[in-house]
Amino acid sequence: EQNTYEGHEIETMPWTYYDDMERPLYGHIVRPTATNKDNKNSNSKQNNLRPGILLYHTAAGPQDVFLFFKASQLAKLGCVVLICDIFSDPTGWAWDSNRTKYNQVRNDLARDDHWLLKSRVLASIQTLLSTTFSLSTSSSSVKSDDEQNANTTKGTLHVDKDRLAAIGWCLGAQPILEVLRVQSWSFFDFSVPTLISFHGVYHRKELPMEKEDKNHGRQEQLQRQVLICNGINDPFVSQEDLQRTKKFMESFDYKVDILQYNNAWHGFTNPAQAFNDNDAFDYNQAAAQSSWESAIELIQRTLL
Numbered sequence: 001e002q003n004t005y006e007g008h009e010i011e012t013m014p015w016t017y018y019d020d021m022e023r024p025l026y027g028h029i030v031r032p033t034a035t036n037k038d039n040k041n042s043n044s045k046q047n048n049l050r051p052g053i054l055l056y057h058t059a060a061g062p063q064d065v066f067l068f069f070k071a072s073q074l075a076k077l078g079c080v081v082l083i084c085d086i087f088s089d090p091t092g093w094a095w096d097s098n099r100t101k102y103n104q105v106r107n108d109l110a111r112d113d114h115w116l117l118k119s120r121v122l123a124s125i126q127t128l129l130s131t132t133f134s135l136s137t138s139s140s141s142v143k144s145d146d147e148q149n150a151n152t153t154k155g156t157l158h159v160d161k162d163r164l165a166a167i168g169w170c171l172g173a174q175p176i177l178e179v180l181r182v183q184s185w186s187f188f189d190f191s192v193p194t195l196i197s198f199h200g201v202y203h204r205k206e207l208p209m210e211k212e213d214k215n216h217g218r219q220e221q222l223q224r225q226v227l228i229c230n231g232i233n234d235p236f237v238s239q240e241d242l243q244r245t246k247k248f249m250e251s252f253d254y255k256v257d258i259l260q261y262n263n264a265w266h267g268f269t270n271p272a273q274a275f276n277d278n279d280a281f282d283y284n285q286a287a288a289q290s291s292w293e294s295a296i297e298l299i300q301r302t303l304l
Contacts, residue, residue, distance in 0.1 A: 009033045010072045015082065017127040020119040025085040026062060027124070029131060030071035032078060051079045051303040052128045052159035054179070054192075056172030058267075059102065061087050061094025066270050070167075077296070077304060080131065080159050084124040086117060086175060114178060121178040125164070129190060132158050163303045165194035167295070170236075170267065173200025177207070177245075180252050194302045195226040195254065196295045198269045201236050202245040226256040227298050229291035231264030235280045259294060261287035 015029045031050075053074050055067055062085035071081040087094055087105050094102055109117040133156070168176045179192050226249050230237055246256045265282040267273035269291060274283040 010075045012068065012072070015127070015131075017123055019088075019116070019123045023088055024090075025088055025120060025123060026090040027085045027127070028062075028068070028071070028083040030068070030075045030081040030083065031133070032075050048157055049160035049163070050157055051077075051163040051165070051299075053079045053081045053299075053303075054124055054128060054164070054166040054175075055081060055083045056086065056166065056168035056175040057084070058170035058172060059094060061085075061089040061092060063089065063092040063094075066169075066272065074299070077299065079165075079299075079303070080128065080157075082124060082128040082131070084120075084175070086120045109174070114174070117174060118178045118182060121175045122182050124175075125179070125182070125190060125192070128164070129159050129161055132156050161190040162193075164190060164192040165196065165299055165303055166192050167196045167198075168200055169198045169269065170201055173197045173202045174204075176200065177202065177204070177248070180249060180254075184252060191224075193224045194298060195249070196229070196298065197227075198229045198291060198295075199231055199234055199237065199264075199266050200228060203236075203238070203241045207244055207248045223302055224252075224254045225298060225302060226254045227295060228256065228258045229269075229287075229294065230258060230260050231266065231268045231284070231287065232260050232262055233264055234266045234268075236266050259291060261291065263287075 009032070010030060011033050012028055012030045015027045017025050017027060019025060053071075055071055055074075057064055057067055060066075062083055067083050071083055074081050086109060087102075096102070109120075166176055166179045168174070176195050176197055179195065182188065183190060183192055228242065228245070230242060242258055246258065249256050261268065261284065264284040264287040265273075265280060267276070267281040268284040269288040271283050271285075271288075273281045276282070
């Protein structure tokens with residue numbers, strides 16, 4: 001029976017979490033409210049587990065309304081979604097026309113082999129996995145591990161550590177690269193078998209081609225796939241970058257599919273880009289719909 005929550009209320013709440021330096025990150029949890037079916041099946045450990053999805057934002061930051069729209073669509077599939085924050089942006093300052101702070105944060109994220117970005121990606125994964133919620137329609141039912149034991153118990157839903165996906169838009173492709181790296185470390189017991197990007201900017205001066213510390217075992221038994229949705233006219237994404245990224249991802253044993261869309265520019269999935277005066281950006285309804293349908297099909301096949 002396919003898991004669908006269409007028609008059920010979607011619950012959204014602010015969710016503050018922290019990186020390695022205890023700096024706050026301002027995300028949001030989006031999930032379907034519990035149903036009678038969940039309560040009836042709450043004595044089954046398998047039924048207590050939900051797929052989890054990490055959403056990584058564009059240069060507009062984690063308060064972008066577009067992310068909330070997409071997160072709600074994913075929650076209707078039965079997934080618990082974390083809108084992640086890699087900027088530490090509680091107010092939407094990333095939208096500021098003065099790009100001084102933005103440029104400084106971007107530089108900080110990339111310094112020392114993207115150490116800060118890696119720290120914030122790992123924090124987002126650990127946060128999603130530690131989030132639990134009781135079988136109640138009350139928003140106050142959502143808890144972190146500081147409030148509730150992390151073991152699966154009757155009446156509590158958890159995120160499945162083997163059914164995770166990460167989705168990034170534009171700048172959000174950079175965290176996708178770090179998801180690949182951190183899950184390969186043998187001392188972490190989770191897997192992100194599904195990675196998706198839309199008009200993702202993967203460019204880096206250097207991509208290490210070797211695995212850092214192979215985490216074999218159960219991960220090799222999982223279907224691991226990447227879907228890259230790219231606009232051919234995107235001036236920020238070169239074909240060379242795409243091929244280098246594909247080779248890098250394949251070195252982590254992922255099957256990589258690249259969908260290329262004609263007459264599609266940067267930001268082609270977001271209707272707001274139709275009003276952007278910058279010629280590098282534009283909305284393409286056909287490409288947006290086709291790419292999203294491909295993403296949903298992949299999620300249904302690998303997570304649900």
